[in-house]
Amino acid sequence: MSYKIVIDSCGELLDEWKKDPRFESVALTLSVGGENIIDDENFDQASFLKKVADCPECPKSACPSPERYMRAFDCDADHVYAVTLSAELSGSYNSAVLGKSLLQEENPGKQIYVFNSKSASVGQSLIAMKIQECEEAGYSFEKVIETVEAYIADQHTFFVLDNLETLRKNGRLSKVKALVASALKIKPVMGSTDEGAICQLDQARGMNKALVKMAQNIVDKTKDSENKILAISHCNCRERAVLLKNALEERMPVKHIVILDTAGVSSMYANDGGVIVAV
Known part of the structure; x- marks a missing residue:
């Protein structure tokens, strides 16, 4: 069975994932002093940190739209998983769940599951690694979900x-x-x-x-x-x-x-x- 793992851009990608079509980062948007910066592969950390240091206002982030998640989920993979930053910290999880619902209205049989990482950053990276490990081990869709949810509950x-x-x-x-x-x-x-x-x-x-x-x-x-x-x-x-x-x-x-x-x-x-x- 083929799989795809979608991670919002708060999750750090391993280098090998950046070249792997089974992984996709869905970008949040950052705003500093009226400028919007897309958090994608072109993100320049040094330039961004300088802008934040120079700006008296606090930077903000906006989560991806449900339509953006829907596009990421709309693929040939049999099993699609999303890993979002904690629902307590961002609207990204709810947006991904809505994106899943939108796609399943058009394609009712599509197997998509959205994991609330209850974490951020490398917490999301580890969850994606766990999904990959389960998929490579040949687990069923349900068994991947059950194993990874248990992993999230145990993660700090x-x-x-x-x-x-x-x-x-x-x-x-x-x-x-x-x-x-x-x-x-x-x-x-x-x-x-x-x-x-x-x-x-x-x-x-x-x-x-x-x-x-x-x-x-x-x-x-x-x-x-x-x-x-x-x-x-x-x-x-x-x-x-x-x-x-x-x-x-x-x-x-x-x-x-x-x-x-x-x-x-x-x-x-x-x-x-x-x-x-x-x-």
């Missing part, structure tokens, strides 16, 4: 950012109690709730100490780590990501660690210097 996302302003101003931290003053250089260690909202797990003074605390949180929360793939995405701070990778490998056995650059949406929310981990 963690992040430490130099700057939380974009998340805060866009209302993505509504579930987080008052954050400490940035003047103290306190860096909160953030994570995902079971529903896919953002919560604060810990805090430390300075970025390096926050990364150490994040690593400890990851170790504490990751059961059966030797059988898991862990993914790190970073916004313009590869050295930081590599340090974190080394720290995690010292503290726990992991099957494999992937490091990816943040694409547009993740760069917008993580801001320069942000690090995101999913496992």
Whole structure:
């Protein structure tokens, strides 16, 4: 059976997926100071970060339309899957579900399933990897869905950012109690709730100490780590990501660690210097 995996552009694509027709990224639109930037393969992170730094207004993102999802789903593949960023953080999931309904009105037998990642960034990448693994193992459509939903329920996302302003101003931290003053250089260690909202797990003074605390949180929360793939995405701070990778490998056995650059949406929310981990 053939398959296709559609990921909204908050999810980071592996290099091999960019050349694989079974994978498609559906772009969100970013707006900075009145300019709209499509988060596709032409996204220029350095230019974008400079625009954000130079603009007094907070950047915003808009999710893909249901029609855009419908076009992505309208293909020859027998099984079509979408992986969207958390429904608690974006309208992308609802848009994809509507796109699925629109296509199934025209083609009632089409097998399409939309996964709410309850995560973002590399959390979505790992979910897509799991779908691919299940499909390559010859699972039925129903068995893929059941296995991947169980994987999502067991997944955790963690992040430490130099700057939380974009998340805060866009209302993505509504579930987080008052954050400490940035003047103290306190860096909160953030994570995902079971529903896919953002919560604060810990805090430390300075970025390096926050990364150490994040690593400890990851170790504490990751059961059966030797059988898991862990993914790190970073916004313009590869050295930081590599340090974190080394720290995690010292503290726990992991099957494999992937490091990816943040694409547009993740760069917008993580801001320069942000690090995101999913496992």
